[in-house]
Amino acid sequence: MTIDRRQLLRLTAAAGLGTGALASCASPTAGPPLRSGQADLTMWTHDPGYASFFTEAATDAEIVGGSAWTYSVEVASVAADALVTRMITQAVAQRPLPTLAGLELGQFPRMMRADIAENLLVDLTPLTESLGDRLLKTQPYTVDGKVYALESDNSVSVMYYRADEFERLGIPDDVETWEELLDIGAQVAADTGQSIGMVSDGDNTAIVQGFMQFLLQRGGGLFDADGELTVESEESVEVLELMAEGVRTGAFVSLTDPYGSATGAALKDGRLIATVMPNWYKVYGLEANVPDQAGLWRARNIPRFSSGGSISSTMGGTAFGVVKDQVLTDAAVDFLERSYLTPEGQLARYWAGAYLPTLADLYETPEFQDITDPYLGDQRIFETYGAAVEELPGFYQGAGLPVLRDSLGGPILRAQRGEIDAEAALEEGVRAYERQAPR
The missing domain is CATH 3.40.190.10 (Periplasmic binding protein-like II)
Structure with a gap:
C-alpha cells in the first residue's frame, strides 16, 4: 500500500510518532491488483475463533465456490488493544500490512480519528447499502456515513x-x-x-x-x-x-x-x-x-x-475490515463478502463459534429456528x-x-x-x- 505525504502526517500524528518513524520504501504488499487466481490472504486477529473460521472458510465450497480466486488464509495473533497501533505504525513505516484486520468494537473509535479509517481501510458501503435494514450493527463501524468493517456477531x-x-x-x-x-x-x-x-x-x-x-x-x-x-x-x-x-x-x-x-x-x-x-x-x-x-x-x-x-x-463485538490499495484487496473484499454477507457464511459462522447472524431475516429461517441449546x-x-x-x-x-x-x-x-x-x-x-x- 502506498500512502501520500498528507496521509503519512495524519497517521503519524494519530499514532503519536515522530517523523523518524517514516520510511521511504514502499510496502511489499503494494502493486497491481490481482483479479483472479491464487489469493494467499493474511489476517490479524486477537481471537483464535476467528482464525479457525476464516482458515476453514477459505476452502469451504459452500462459501467460496464460484469465486474468481482460490483462497488461503495465514493468521497472526495480535492483542485487541495493540492491533490498531500496530496497523498505524506499519502503515507509517511503509511495512507490510494484513489484507484483513479484526477490529474489536471498543478499539474501533481510534480508527475514527485523523481520517485513519479512510486512509487504511476499504469503504464497504457498496456491500452494505444494498442490504439496508436487513444488515444489523453497522453503526459502530461507520465514519462520515461510510462503513469500514463488518461485524462478526450481533452480541x-x-x-x-x-x-x-x-x-x-x-x-x-x-x-x-x-x-x-x-x-x-x-x-x-x-x-x-x-x-x-x-x-x-x-x-x-x-x-x-x-x-x-x-x-x-x-x-x-x-x-x-x-x-x-x-x-x-x-x-x-x-x-x-x-x-x-x-x-x-x-x-x-x-x-x-x-x-x-x-x-x-x-x-x-x-x-x-x-x-x-x-x-x-x-x-x-x-x-x-x-x-x-x-x-x-x-x-x-x-x-x-x-x-x-x-x-x-448489545455489548462488545469484533468487525473485520479490508486494508486498501493492496495486491489482494479485491480478493479480500470478495472473501469477506462471501464469509459475512451470505446465508451460507453466516450459518457456517454460527456453527464455528456460535456467532449470531447479522442478517436479520435469517433469525426466522428453519436453519436457525430449529437450533436447540443443550x-x-x-x-x-x-x-x-x-x-x-x-x-x-x-x-x-x-x-x-x-x-x-x-x-x-x-x-x-x-x-x-x-x-x-x-x-x-x-x-x-x-x-x-x-x-x-x-x-
Whole structure:
C-alpha cells in the first residue's frame, strides 16, 4: 500500500510518532491488483475463533465456490488493544500490512480519528447499502456515513437465569419490567443473599460497558450518529439510578468483571442466579465457569424499563475490515463478502463459534429456528434471539470513546455505591471528558 505525504502526517500524528518513524520504501504488499487466481490472504486477529473460521472458510465450497480466486488464509495473533497501533505504525513505516484486520468494537473509535479509517481501510458501503435494514450493527463501524468493517456477531444481550433457582424461589420467568424484577430481587437478596444481576466495580472499561448495556436498552447512548456526546440525558440518569438501587438492595451484586474468579465463584456457589449479558457470555462466562450447571440455565429477553426502551441490548463485538490499495484487496473484499454477507457464511459462522447472524431475516429461517441449546436445557434459543433483534437498539461510537471511558468510570462507580447521585456523577464525568477530549 502506498500512502501520500498528507496521509503519512495524519497517521503519524494519530499514532503519536515522530517523523523518524517514516520510511521511504514502499510496502511489499503494494502493486497491481490481482483479479483472479491464487489469493494467499493474511489476517490479524486477537481471537483464535476467528482464525479457525476464516482458515476453514477459505476452502469451504459452500462459501467460496464460484469465486474468481482460490483462497488461503495465514493468521497472526495480535492483542485487541495493540492491533490498531500496530496497523498505524506499519502503515507509517511503509511495512507490510494484513489484507484483513479484526477490529474489536471498543478499539474501533481510534480508527475514527485523523481520517485513519479512510486512509487504511476499504469503504464497504457498496456491500452494505444494498442490504439496508436487513444488515444489523453497522453503526459502530461507520465514519462520515461510510462503513469500514463488518461485524462478526450481533452480541445480542439477553437475561440468563437459573431456571431451577427461579422455580425454587418463586420468581416468575416472564417479569415484564426492571422495576418489578428489582423489587423481587431485593426480597430474594434479603432472604437468601442471592442476586439476580451484576454490575462491575473493576476497571473503567468494564464499568462503562455495563452502564452502556443498560443505557442502550433504555434508548440512550454515549454518542449520536454524528459522533456527538449524548451522555447527559434523562435515560442515563434513570439507568444509573436503577443500577445504584440494585446494588443498594443486593438485587445486583458488584463484581470486578464478568469473567474473573470472583464472578466464577458467585456462579458456582449460587449467589448469582441471573445476569444480563450478550450471547457470547454463555460460552465464555457460563460454560467456562460452571460447565456442571448445564441444563439449569435458560435465556429470556430483558425486562423493559417501565418508562421506555426495548427488550434488547448489545455489548462488545469484533468487525473485520479490508486494508486498501493492496495486491489482494479485491480478493479480500470478495472473501469477506462471501464469509459475512451470505446465508451460507453466516450459518457456517454460527456453527464455528456460535456467532449470531447479522442478517436479520435469517433469525426466522428453519436453519436457525430449529437450533436447540443443550446448555440451556435444549431451549430453542433463536426464538429469544429473534425477538431481541427485532428491537436491537442503534449503537453509535465516537472518536473520543477511550477518553470518555476513563472519564466516566470513576463517577459511575461512585454512583453505583451510593456515594454520589446519578446526575452529579454524569456531569462530573462529562466535564472531565471535555477537558481531555481530542479536538
